Amino acid sequence: QVQLVESGGGSVLAGGSLRLSCAASGYTYSSGYMGWFRQAPGKEREGVAAISAVGISANYADSVKGRFTISRDRAKSMVYLQMNSLKPEDTATYYCAARPPGLGEPLNPNKYDCWGQGTQVTVSS
Numbered sequence: 001q002v003q004l005v006e007s008g009g010g011s012v013l014a015g016g017s018l019r020l021s022c023a024a025s026g027y028t029y030s031s032g033y034m035g036w037f038r039q040a041p042g043k044e045r046e047g048v049a050a051i052s053a054v055g056i057s058a059n060y061a062d063s064v065k066g067r068f069t070i071s072r073d074r075a076k077s078m079v080y081l082q083m084n085s086l087k088p089e090d091t092a093t094y095y096c097a098a099r100p101p102g103l104g105e106p107l108n109p110n111k112y113d114c115w116g117q118g119t120q121v122t123v124s125s
Helices: none
Strands: 003-007 010-013 018-025 034-039 046-051 058-060 068-073 078-083 092-098 119-124
Touching (some): 003 092, 034 078, 046 068, 046 078
Antiparallel strands (some): 018 078, 034 046, 034 092, 046 058, 092 119
């Protein structure tokens, strides 16, 4: 049974930083992409960042490029999202997700079938 558990969310002022962590257990998708997604109230879930199995390739939403960095530690079955220069529009519930390899569209949430419970990020101005 695959399980993903996020941590590291919280409340910060605009311009601040947070680091989200995702711990995977019972994980059988070690060769597939893992990603971070977010969903704000009344909005659809959107892809924020995704990283390939060995961490060589990373994809980012235009809205977070240059501010967010995704990383992966396969040995520890961990994925991280470093978020800098946070803006109020980054406020959302952030989810970690995993999928098998070879599905394309790394930032498309419909391509992922394993999800964490989410962690709230609130950025105030």
